[in-house]
Amino acid sequence: MAEISRDDVANLARLARIDMAPAELDHLASELGVILNAVARVQEVAGQNVPPTSHPLPLQNVYRKDEVTPSLTPEAALSAAPASEEQRFKVPKILGEEA
Amino acid sequence: MIIKRNAADMAAALASGETTSVALTQAHLDRIAEVDKEVHAFLHVDSEGALAQAALADKKRAAGEKLSPLAGIPLALKDVMVQKGIPTTCGSKMLEGWRPPYDSTVVSKLRAADVVILGKTNMDEFAMGSSTENSAYGPTHNPWDLSRIPGGSGGGSSASLAAFEAPLAIGTDTGGSIRQPAAVTGTVGVKPTYGGVSRYGLVAFSSSLDQAGPCARTVLDAALLHEVIAGHDPKDSTSINAPVPAIVAAAKNGNVKGLKIGVIKELQGEGYQAGVLNRFNESLELLAGLGAEIVEVSCPYFEYALAAYYLIAPSECSSNLARFDAMRYGIRVGDASGVSAEEVMNLTREVGFGREVKRRIILGTYALSSGYYDAYYGSAQKVRTLIKQDFDNAFLKADVLVSPTAPTTAFKIGEKADDPIAMYLNDIATIPVNMAGICGMSLPSGLAEEDNLPTGFQIMAPAMKDDRLYNVGAALEAALLSKWGAPILSHVSGLGARA
Numbered sequence: 001m002a003e004i005s006r007d008d009v010a011n012l013a014r015l016a017r018i019d020m021a022p023a024e025l026d027h028l029a030s031e032l033g034v035i036l037n038a039v040a041r042v043q044e045v046a047g048q049n050v051p052p053t054s055h056p057l058p059l060q061n062v063y064r065k066d067e068v069t070p071s072l073t074p075e076a077a078l079s080a081a082p083a084s085e086e087q088r089f090k091v092p093k094i095l096g097e098e099a
Numbered sequence: 100m101i102i103k104r105n106a107a108d109m110a111a112a113l114a115s116g117e118t119t120s121v122a123l124t125q126a127h128l129d130r131i132a133e134v135d136k137e138v139h140a141f142l143h144v145d146s147e148g149a150l151a152q153a154a155l156a157d158k159k160r161a162a163g164e165k166l167s168p169l170a171g172i173p174l175a176l177k178d179v180m181v182q183k184g185i186p187t188t189c190g191s192k193m194l195e196g197w198r199p200p201y202d203s204t205v206v207s208k209l210r211a212a213d214v215v216i217l218g219k220t221n222m223d224e225f226a227m228g229s230s231t232e233n234s235a236y237g238p239t240h241n242p243w244d245l246s247r248i249p250g251g252s253g254g255g256s257s258a259s260l261a262a263f264e265a266p267l268a269i270g271t272d273t274g275g276s277i278r279q280p281a282a283v284t285g286t287v288g289v290k291p292t293y294g295g296v297s298r299y300g301l302v303a304f305s306s307s308l309d310q311a312g313p314c315a316r317t318v319l320d321a322a323l324l325h326e327v328i329a330g331h332d333p334k335d336s337t338s339i340n341a342p343v344p345a346i347v348a349a350a351k352n353g354n355v356k357g358l359k360i361g362v363i364k365e366l367q368g369e370g371y372q373a374g375v376l377n378r379f380n381e382s383l384e385l386l387a388g389l390g391a392e393i394v395e396v397s398c399p400y401f402e403y404a405l406a407a408y409y410l411i412a413p414s415e416c417s418s419n420l421a422r423f424d425a426m427r428y429g430i431r432v433g434d435a436s437g438v439s440a441e442e443v444m445n446l447t448r449e450v451g452f453g454r455e456v457k458r459r460i461i462l463g464t465y466a467l468s469s470g471y472y473d474a475y476y477g478s479a480q481k482v483r484t485l486i487k488q489d490f491d492n493a494f495l496k497a498d499v500l501v502s503p504t505a506p507t508t509a510f511k512i513g514e515k516a517d518d519p520i521a522m523y524l525n526d527i528a529t530i531p532v533n534m535a536g537i538c539g540m541s542l543p544s545g546l547a548e549e550d551n552l553p554t555g556f557q558i559m560a561p562a563m564k565d566d567r568l569y570n571v572g573a574a575l576e577a578a579l580l581s582k583w584g585a586p587i588l589s590h591v592s593g594l595g596a597r598a
Contacts, residue, residue, distance in 0.1 A: 056536020
């Protein structure tokens with residue numbers, strides 16, 4: 001039986017970059033345990049001799065010719081940005097301290 | 100009333116000059132204005148754009164241009180498919196106000212065929228759900244009974260058809276999101292072969308399972324739309340580079356004489372509503388009466404399909420939805436001096452995603468995390484192989500496979516909202532098709548005696564044999580028409596009857 005603690009969910013939320021409220025963590029901890037116990041059934045038949053399938057089509061890498069084709073203008077690409085400046089996406093600070 | 104006709108009949112009316120696309124489009128916009136407050140099938144209605152597209156189609160027709168069979172016919176587009184300049188939310192707060200700077204390939208093909216796009220339809224957030232209750236913008240109501248769900252995730256598309264707000268719609272199907280909504284609204288929905296319709300511009304949920312497809316009120320209408328949107332696309336590396344099967348010809352043929360139809364033993368019995376099974380068995384008798392040979396097949400690993408799906412889809416979604424990082428598009432929350440990009444990301448994702456999406460992201464993050472990967476995601480991938488093998492073996496014995504589409508008719512809004520496992524069980528019969536990448540159709544098989552609500556009949560065919568769905572579907576549809584005296588949807592009570 002999979003046991004998921006509140007701390008486990010908090011760690012998963014941190015990995016998934018979601019600032020989850022404490023009440024949500026509690027709720028998810030109990031739900032996740034139930035769901036994991038239900039889906040863990042896959043282990044019953046997943047023997048070592050069964051190859052995994054990651055994709056329905058037996059595709060190899062698909063390449064296109066290395067040629068310039070029409071694409072979005074910088075204006076169009078930036079049109080939905082929360083913030084932009086000088087034809088670039090403007091993001092909050094990414095370093096711990098001001099440079 | 101013209102809005103109650105099939106798309107093929109509307110197309111004939113346009114060709115004969117009986118009406119114009121502008122008039123037809125206006126009639127649908129009027130219908131939307133009249134009933135959508137109650138149905139809530141649409142998140143955005145583009146009246147101006149639709150009328151402009153309609154006027155263009157009329158102009159081309161007047162000039163004698165060669166037009167596609169669906170030129171000038173209105174359509175409802177699921178809000179997971181991007182359309183340039185038109186709000187696209189995927190039913191999520193995360194994308195509130197977003198206007199995509201480009202067209203999806205499906206939209207480009209619809210434009211090229213002069214199909215008129217009325218607007219964007221409601222859906223479970225990022226296509227995760229079976230009831231459309233997970234939309235951040237409120238649920239869609241089933242036109243058969245407004246207190247019930249229209250299926251999901253594409254409940255807006257299915258409801259728009261059943262409410263006569265649109266004769267055609269686009270859906271997407273990751274685990275049943277076209278077929279299950281079709282089943283519970285008395286409409287037709289097809290999940291094409293994986294790779295049959297381009298995913299370029301389809302906002303990704305689970306990339307190895309997602310597939311866009313046609314929704315309509317008849318098998319022929321679905322085929323006409325399928326033909327418009329199908330085909331190879333260099334912009335989607337998983338798009339199949341092969342000719343599209345002759346689906347329209349198959350839908351016009353509808354001959355099952357000598358065909359072997361396999362009934363999947365594991366997709367009936369316990370958990371299925373009696374009325375659903377009764378209509379299913381009647382349909383089998385009709386098909387046998389038309390000369391089909393009914394055989395029973397066994398797919399023993401299907402009982403693990405739901406479990407494998409709820410590991411694979413959340414795993415892929417946890418990766419796909421990482422793109423919603425508040426940096427390039429979508430909402431941004433908590434951006435202030437001194438707040439780091441990572442904190443903004445955390446705050447935005449907390450506010451932007453709803454409960455079910457977070458549940459699946461966390462589940463997927465767990466299934467992919469170091470130490471659990473082999474036991475969960477790895478095991479699910481192996482089950483996927485076993486399901487594919489089950490299908491391969493079954494198709495040695497039958498040309499198509501069949502089952503009920505959904506285990507029950509439409510349930511009440513709110514009934515399963517707090518029980519994820521019960522909700523997931525809606526897709527028990529539709530998920531195996533996505534896992535194997537093959538194609539499937541749901542068409543109405545009648546009304547369940549318990550509640551007078553529509554039931555769905557599912558047909559499954561091997562990859563790139565989509566024409567078989569339409570052949571069998573058309574034959575059964577015609578036989579059911581004789582049996583019921585009129586299309587199932589004409590028995591609609593409630594709001595749908597007010598057209």
